[in-house]
Amino acid sequence: xxxxxxxxxxxxxxxxxxxxxxxxxxxxxxxxxxxxxxxxxxxxxxxxxxxxxxxxxxxxxxxxxxxxxx
Numbered sequence: 001x002x003x004x005x006x007x008x009x010x011x012x013x014x015x016x017x018x019x020x021x022x023x024x025x026x027x028x029x030x031x032x033x034x035x036x037x038x039x040x041x042x043x044x045x046x047x048x049x050x051x052x053x054x055x056x057x058x059x060x061x062x063x064x065x066x067x068x069x070x
Contacts, residue, residue, distance in 0.1 A: 003070035025067075029060055 001021055009018035036056045043049035 003067050007067070007070050029064075032056060032060060 006018050006021050009015075036053045040046070040049040040053050
């Protein structure tokens with residue numbers, strides 16, 4: 001299922017078909033955000049941890065932007 005398919009389902013108000021994919025995407029985003037924050041807190045070298053967090057959060061923002069544009 002592509003992002004365009006999910007967005008088309010949402011535009012057609014077919015919530016039951018789109019909801020499982022949206023829940024999976026939301027859980028994945030939450031898990032990645034928690035993981036990068038936990039990594040940042042635990043790492044001793046905050047510069048490298050900040051770079052890793054910035055790359056991960058930038059990637060998540062690009063995925064979200066692509067979903068909105070699809």
